[in-house]
Amino acid sequence: xxxxTQSPATLSVSPGERATLSCRASQSVYSNLAWYQQKPxxxxxxxxxxxxxxxxxxxxxxxxxxxxxxxxxxxxxxQSEDFAVYYCQQSNNWPPYTFGQGTKLEIK
Amino acid sequence: xxxxxxxxxxxxxxxASVKVSCKASGYTFTVYFIHWVRQAPGQGLEWMGRxxxxxxxxxxxxxxxxxVTMTRDPSISTAYMELSRLGSDDTAVYYCARDYGYPxxxxxxxxxxxxxxxxxx
Numbered sequence: 001x002x003x004x005t006q007s008p009a010t011l012s013v014s015p016g017e018r019a020t021l022s023c024r025a026s027q028s029v030y031s032n033l034a035w036y037q038q039k040p041x042x043x044x045x046x047x048x049x050x051x052x053x054x055x056x057x058x059x060x061x062x063x064x065x066x067x068x069x070x071x072x073x074x075x076x077x078x079q080s081e082d083f084a085v086y087y088c089q090q091s092n093n094w095p096p097y098t099f100g101q102g103t104k105l106e107i108k
Numbered sequence: 109x110x111x112x113x114x115x116x117x118x119x120x121x122x123x124a125s126v127k128v129s130c131k132a133s134g135y136t137f138t139v140y141f142i143h144w145v146r147q148a149p150g151q152g153l154e155w156m157g158r159x160x161x162x163x164x165x166x167x168x169x170x171x172x173x174x175x176v177t178m179t180r181d182p183s184i185s186t187a188y189m190e191l192s193r194l195g196s197d198d199t200a201v202y203y204c205a206r207d208y209g210y211p212x213x214x215x216x217x218x219x220x221x222x223x224x225x226x227x228x229x
Contacts, residue, residue, distance in 0.1 A: 034215045036153075043203055043219035044153065049212050056217075087153055091214025096169040097143075097155040 002026050002093050006086075006100035012108040015078050021103045023071040023088035032092035035064055035073045038102075039084045047086075048073065075105075083107050110134035112142075112204050112220035119226045125192040128223045130204030137185035138162040141207035143216060144178065144189045146200040154200075158207065159187055194227045201225075 003026040013019045023033070031051040036044035046055040048064035051071060061076040075082055088100040115129040130142060144156040157168035159178040166178045172191070180187045187204060202223045205216035 032214065036216075043205075043222055044216070045219070046208075046215060046217045049208060049215040049217075089153070089215075091212070094214060095155075095157070095167050096171070097214050099153040099155070101152045 001096060002029060002090050002098050004088055004090055004098050004100035006088055006103045008103060009101070010104045010106060012106050013078055014108045015080060017078055017108075019075040019078055019082075019105055021073040021075075021086055021105070023066075023073070023100050025069045025071075025090055027093070028068045029090040029092035031067050032090055033064075033066070033071050034089045034091065035062075036087045036089065037082075037084050038087065044087065078105075080107075110206075110218055112206060112218055114202075114204060114220040114223045117224040117226070119228065120194050122195055122227055122229055124194050124227075125190060126194060126225050127188055127190040128202050128204075128225070130187045130189070130220050132185040132187070132206070135206075137180075138182055140209050141213070142178075142180070142187040143205045143207060144176075145203045145205055145216070147203070147222075148197070148200040151200075156189070156202075161187065191225075194225075196227050199225065199227045 005024045007022045033051045035048040038044040052064045063074045065072050085102045111133045113131045138161045141158045143158040159166045161180045177190045204220045206218040208215040208217040
């Protein structure tokens with residue numbers, strides 16, 4: 001089973017600033033990596049798939065990069081609605097599909 | 109509009125079973141796999157398995173093998189997840205999610221709102 005590790009667990013950033021979230025896989029997942037956003041009481045929402053492709057309707061301030069075992073989600077200029085928990089997930093080796101433990105992005 | 113509408117909250121006793129439904133609308137149900145993902149209180153996301161609505165083939169996470177059954181009824185565009193021998197650690201929100209589809213199998217582009225399941229004596 002591939003273990004996904006996200007860092008940091010919590011990230012405090014001011015509105016308007018850039019946020020950088022990291023995700024590491026225990027073995028290569030090539031570009032088979034997705035990012036999800038989850039707000040309290042809501043289901044996750046797909047942001048990025050294929051490591052770098054934005055899902056339908058996702059603003060351009062969200063970008064994904066990386067391949068192999070190291071991945072990054074960048075939010076270029078934080079808006080109030082971006083403060084949430086973010087999960088990475090690999091789809092290369094399954095079952096099972098596995099998620100990281102999440103990074104909570106909070107207002108500084 | 110495309111939606112996945114899940115059944116309502118459940119409260120079960122230890123040892124019982126729960127069956128959660130997920131009704132699809134706004135797209136052709138048989139084209140996309142349906143996955144089930146759960147989230148314990150304050151915890152992360154855990155993949156349980158998937159079903160192919162076209163034929164009913166399933167794949168389960170090893171952790172749930174022998175305890176989970178995923179089925180579907182294409183005539184009403186509905187998928188089901190049944191979990192048996194419930195324990196307190198099965199208390200969670202259970203989500204159904206649609207697979208994005210080829211070539212991005214295993215990305216989940218549409219989610220239900222979740223079904224809370226509480227296991228308590």
